[in-house]
Amino acid sequence: MQIHLVVPGLIWPAVSALGPASGLELTSLAWLIGQGRRSFAPFEPLDAQLARLMGYPDDAGALPLAALRRLGEPALPAPGAGSDWLCADPVSLSFAREHLLLNEFPADELQPEDVAALVAALNDTFSDLGTFEAATPNRWYLRLAAPARARFFPLHDVVGRPVRDFLPEGEDARLWQRTMNELQVTLHNHPVNQAREAAGHRPANSLWLWGAGMPRPAARSVARTIQADDPLMRGFALAAGCTVTTPDCAKALDGDSLVVLDDLLLPALHLDIDSWRTRLAKLEHTWFAPLAVAVRSKRLRALKITAPGDRGTLEVEVRAADAWKFWRKPLPLDMLLKSIAPAVASPQHHSGTR
Structure with missing residues (x-):
């Protein structure tokens, strides 16, 4: 069983605050980051990343x-x-x-x-x-x-x-x-x-x-459970013929899951550090801690964390088979953020976001 966790906003924006997570007890997140294999990809718009996760090809043009x-608005009837x-x-x-x-x-x-x-x-x-x-x-x-x-x-x-x-x-x-x-x-x-x-x-x-774009046939359905509150991600999932539910860690651990946690996105965009820290502490308790336990116990075979940000996209892959590697030490989030090179100014006009 494996889980793919997408956490936009986890990477605090480069324009502000060194050490934004200082003083927070994020021991499980630090263990996951230190234990996992880390990579850092160039900046890519969040909607383009969500589209690719749901099977839309990169050359599909402007997405609707x-x-x-x-389509993903739970409070409104389905559009015609x-x-x-x-x-x-x-x-x-x-x-x-x-x-x-x-x-x-x-x-x-x-x-x-x-x-x-x-x-x-x-x-x-x-x-x-x-x-x-x-x-x-x-x-x-x-x-x-x-x-x-x-x-x-x-x-x-x-x-x-x-x-x-x-x-x-x-x-x-x-x-x-x-x-x-x-x-x-x-x-x-x-x-x-x-x-x-x-x-x-x-x-x-x-x-x-x-958000303009000509409606067209949905991407092929992906064989996994989708959990998301964000209506855009819900719309991607519904258009692909997938069942989508509210994020719940216990249910995600029942089978292969793609989970989008957007709790940190708006506080990061608005540089609201108090709200960001409060929500990050909650994610540590409700997601990172139980997932770390699941990896250690081998209940979870693999965990992938994708964190899109303004500097680029962090990816961390944690495998249960590597949990015995004691020399991989926990890496606090603040230390990781300091190790990331300053953002290179991204072009203001990029086709992936139109």
């Missing part, structure tokens, strides 16, 4: 990420066949010096009644574009009336960066850039956002559109 994420979608996530734009920067919202910051009012206003004003809907307060969608002939950049690529470097490209680029400006005006002037600003709260003053 919005349609896939919409043949629909074209965009993710239309609410964001807050603000100026920092001469740059317009974008930040997303956590799941609990926008109130459901405010979201309902904003979505209703968008549908009244932009009915020619299609239909807006909200799966959660921070995950919205646009079901397009006509396919978008433009390329868009995923939200996670843009957080905290100058928006001007990630505007839509392609045949209808100017149309969609103008549309995004009009969306900003409508949202900025809405009473919900006026009230939020008056109360000192961040306004949802724009939408970030992304």
Whole structure:
């Protein structure tokens, strides 16, 4: 039996904090890192890595990420066949010096009644574009009336960066850039956002559109159990004909499993070190400790940990057959992070994320 654990956000971003895990009791994670065979691959977008894990070929072109994420939304009915979608996530734009920067919202910051009012206003004003809907307060969608002939950049690529470097490209680029400006005006002037600003709260003053791609046949099904809460990964799994469940370590140990743990992703993106440390300590208790025990006892034949980050992707392969190699000493996470070379600036436009 083997488990593949994908943990985006485990590698703390290079731009901040040396020793982010200092003082945390991460003995099981340190044992797994030290015991395993480690490799470090160049930066690759998270969605491209998830696609490859689910069997999509590298040369498949722009993936329909919005349609896939919409498919993976547990709170919404399955989308109709043949629909074209965009993710239309609410964001807050603000100026920092001469740059317009974008930040997303956590799941609990926008109130459901405010979201309902904003979505209703968008549908009244932009009915020619299609239909807006909200799966959660921070995950919205646009079901397009006509396919978008433009390329868009995923939200996670843009957080905290100058928006001007990630505007839509392609045949209808100017149309969609103008549309995004009009969306900003409508949202900025809405009473919900006026009230939020008056109360000192961040306004949802724009939408970030992304994830366009022509729907096409799903990748071939993979013969493993899929565990994930992330709706994009759930969508990949469902499109491939796989059963997908909520992450649960005990159930993962019942058979070969691919598990995506996204607990650390948003705290890492937002440099929220307190939340990152709290969640990492929880993962140590709920995942790394029982998996280390399973490897030592040979209940688990092999464990692979994949940790995509802004510097690259760490991979650790731990095998039960190697557990007796006492000279492989535990390697604390902070020590590992210090050993990783500083990030090389990745190109702002890369086809794997459009």
